[in-house]
Amino acid sequence: MARGAARPALPALLALLWALLPGPGGTQTSVYPPEAIIPRGGSMSVNCSTSCDNYTLFGLETQLNKLEVNHGDNWKAYELSDVQENSSPICFTNCVTGGQSTASVSVTVFWVPERVELAPLPEWQPVDENFTLSCRVEGGAPRTNLMVVLLRGEEELSRQPVVGEPAEVTVTVQAGRDDHGASFSCRTELDLRPRGLELFVKNSTTRQLRTFVLPGTVPDLATVPIMEVGTEQPVNCTLSGLFPAAEANVHLALGDQRLYPTVIHEEDFLSASALVKANAEEEGTQQLTCVVMLGNLSRRTQEQVTIYSFPAPNLTLSQPEVSEGTNVIVECTAHGGAEVMLSGAPSGLPAPSAQLELNASAEDNRRSFTCSAALKVDGQVLRKNQTRELRVLYGPRLDERDCLGNWTWEEGSHQTLTCQAWGNPTPKLKCLRKGDQALLPIGDLRPVRREVAGTYLCEAKSSRGEITREVVVNVISTSAGGGSARRHRAAGTQVHGGSFPASSATSAQLFWVRLSPKFTTVQPGDSVWLNCSSSCPLPLNFSLSTPLRRGKSHSGPRWVSYQLLDVRAWSSDVRCFVTCAGEMLWAAARINTYKRPRSVILEPPIPEDGLYTLRCHVTHVFPVGFLVVTLRIGGRVIYSESLERFTSQDLANVTLTYTLRPRPRDFWQPVTCHARLTLNGQVVRNSSAPIMLTVFAWSPTSKTLASTSITAFVGILLVVGAIYLRKRLLMQSRG
Structure with a gap:
């Protein structure tokens, strides 16, 4: 590394010998400065002086590049240049009278390291596991003043001397959640402040650490075990306890069909939801797979889904x-x-x-x-x-159960007269009183007046025939003074009866008739018992008027119980007539039947060309004619339909289909279906589970239209821009 390493070592050896041999006579050789520290490749001045006035040799011995720049009688000044390494130049004197003497200068070369590099960190580091920070240092001197500092951000993790060439300095660190995204680096510090210089710092490039936690548990995968071809079902995959949840990736697939879920992160929780569609080519058993990937690890779970085809019969x-x-x-x-x-x-x-x-x-x-x-x-x-x-x-039907042949009421009471003809097509009914051709007062009579008494001839006609029936109306009146009952009879009617054996009264006493229960509700197709009783000591006759089919009957001295079978009509009126001492009274009861909807099911909305098809199924409901089905988005009613036109006497399954063109505010709102039976003041409700109205992929037609619209819009912008630019250029040229 040092320049001049191959130069002869003889001058240095001679200088050493001269330094060891004391000069006789006390000749003194001095040098200035006695010591110096300079940057590598730098220059310095050295002054040699001697006390000898008569010398044979006087100068500076060194392997460094030197140049004598000045001199005097007993001194010389030199310039040392391109100093690359530590050295000890020697000033020497060979005095004729005083012998030899020497003086040396200590030259220290300093330089900051050429390379300071932090080794790459792990791509992902598990939390609570150790990893090693390693810093490589090449060059730098003097090593006694050189240290390496390893850092987390600005936090000092370790400080160590630089040893060896190149030097490798390491420290072991335990990763934590707080270390995710933290910056790590190392730097060298060459501290020459004790030598009158400064602190020289060199930093490595910064490296960022990513830490993670992936629990050992597998994700939870929720879906339906079976799917019908052509249907869509939601799939949800969740996992708790992972960090950082936002960095995790999720892979969802049904067989070879990859799903693209919507992923939600909340602290250490992840939820991925998607809609999976069952295709005909996937019929059979398929594996639904969810893989959560974080760091260099993954967790996988699978569920078996059976796809089937089941057309309606x-x-x-x-x-x-x-x-x-x-x-x-x-x-x-x-x-x-x-x-x-x-x-x-x-x-x-x-x-x-x-x-x-x-x-x-x-x-x-x-x-x-x-x-x-x-x-x-x-x-x-x-x-x-x-x-x-x-x-x-x-053809027309007009019999006892549809139109009673004999009605007997107390004058002033509130009654309802029913007479209905049946047939398909529906016949027209007309009832006229014999003699004056007055109309039979069908409906509510509030109150009953004696003027309605009489014999009426009812005629029902349709394109398929006609039928007639005679109806007799009797009105019982009570005299003002005696409390006895009298009947206004229709002309031509004969009433058979007797008198009560009474000890004091001379005329028959009024009696009561009761039919219990007066109101009851049964399931469609069930049977019911009604009990008809009277206070008459010797009732002449009990009779029951009802459109329902009769079963068994039991009787006692003043009562009769009737069994009515297979009750299916929503509302049936039953009357019990009792004749006592020539008088006839009756009591009424009402039998209702209904079936609460077994279930209300709303299918997932089906999008097509910007429209959504909503289909709601209401199962096993009766009477369907009293049913109202309503669709809602949020709290807003978007469609409601009454089924009053349906008069089926059986349990029914109802499917309501509605096509919706949603507004922007409708998306991500819950859609629900509600079924309501309104039964003479009683309301029975049932509702579906809510389904979110989401934004689905556009159809090919919509995509084509959107692409065409965007292309046209861009074209218009380009034309307008070109016209504007041309006008600007023309204005600038005129100006």
């Missing part, structure tokens, strides 16, 4: 609308290994198809046939239904 009627007495064939067929059951068909084992043949009657009008298909997928039994309604054309 085919349900066909040989003729959807027939005349009474026509044979109708109902066929139900399943697809893809499913099995079906057909409502109304003979009971048996499920099969790929089912058939029912019937002779259509008036009772079959608006009869619903349900084909229920079942498919077993991954241990779960899935069901899909199809429903068709049969229309039967038949």
Whole structure:
């Protein structure tokens, strides 16, 4: 390294000998400065002087480049240049009378290190594990004044002397969470302040450390175990306890289908959500995979998802609308290994198809046939239904259950007279009193007046025929003074009865009739018992008027219990008539039936060309004619539909489909479906789980339109810019 290392060593040896041999006579040789410190490659002046006036030799012995720049009788001045290493030049005198004498100057060369470099840090360092900071130093002198400092930011971690060439200085550090993103470096300090100079510092480049924590647990992966082809389902992958969560990457895939999740970070928690679509080519068992990667580690979890195809069954009627007495064939067929059951068909084992043949009657009008298909997928039994309604054309019906032939009321009471004709098409009903052709007061009578008494002839007509029925209205009046009851009879009617055996009264006493319970509610298809009782000691007759089918009956001295079967109508009025001593009274009861919706299911919105299809399913509900289905976004109603036009007497499954063109404020709002049954003041509600309305990818048509619009817009901007630039240039040239 030092220049002149190959020069002969003889002059230095001679100078050493002269220094060891004391000169006789006390000749003195001196040098100035006695010591010096200079930068490597620098220059310095050296002055040699002697006390001898008669010398044979006098000068400066050194291996360095020297130049005598001045002299006197007993002194000489030299310039030393390009000093590369430590040296000890010697001033010498060979005096004729005084012998030899010498004096040396100590020259120290200093220089800062040529290279200070911090070794690369780990790309990712696990928290609570040790890593090594290593600093390499090349060059630098004097080493006694040279130190290496290793730093975290401005914090001093270690200070060590520089030993060896090159020098390698290390320190072991335990990584913490606070070290994530921290800067590490090293520097050399050449401290020459004790020698009258300054502190010389050289820094390495800074390196940044990234620390992390990835727990040993696997992520939680939530999804449905089975998916139908063509449907979309949400997938959610979560992991807690990782640091820094924002630096983690998530890979989600269903088989070969990569998903692009929305990732949310909260402190040490990560959640990745995506929508996965089941495609036909993926039918079968697929692996849903979630991999969370942080640092140089990863955690993986998998769930098995079965993708299946399950089309709805085919349900066909040989003729959807027939005349009474026509044979109708109902066929139900399943697809893809499913099995079906057909409502109304003979009971048996499920099969790929089912058939029912019937002779259509008036009772079959608006009869619903349900084909229920079942498919077993991954241990779960899935069901899909199809429903068709049969229309039967038949002539007018006007019988006892629809229009009672005999009504008896107390004058002044509040009553309701019902008389309804049935038929398809719906017949027109007209009831006129014999004699004066007055109309039968159908509906509310508040109060009952004696003028309505009489015999009426009711006629129902339609394109399929006509029918007549006689209706008698009796009004019971109470005389002002005696408290006895009298009846205003219709002309031509005869009332049979007797008298009560009374000890003091001369006329029949009023009695009461009760029908209990007066109001009851049952499930569709259930049976109910009603008890009719009276205070009459010797009732002549009990009779029941009802549109419902009767079952068994039990009776006692003054009561009769009636069983009513297969109650399916939403509301049925029942009347019990008791005749006692020539008088007839009655009591009424009402039987209601309803079925709360079993479930309300809102399918995920399906986007297409900027529109979203919302489909809501309300299952197993009755009576459907009292149902209102409402769709909401947030708290805003976007659509509501009443199903009052449907009068089916069976449990129904309702599907409401609505196409929405969302406004910007509608996105990321919850969409819900609500079902409401309003039943004479009683309200029954059920709602779906909310589904977020998110911004999906555009359709190809929308993308093409957007690209065309953007291209046109850019073109317009370029044209406008060119026109503006041309005008500016013309204005500048004129100016």
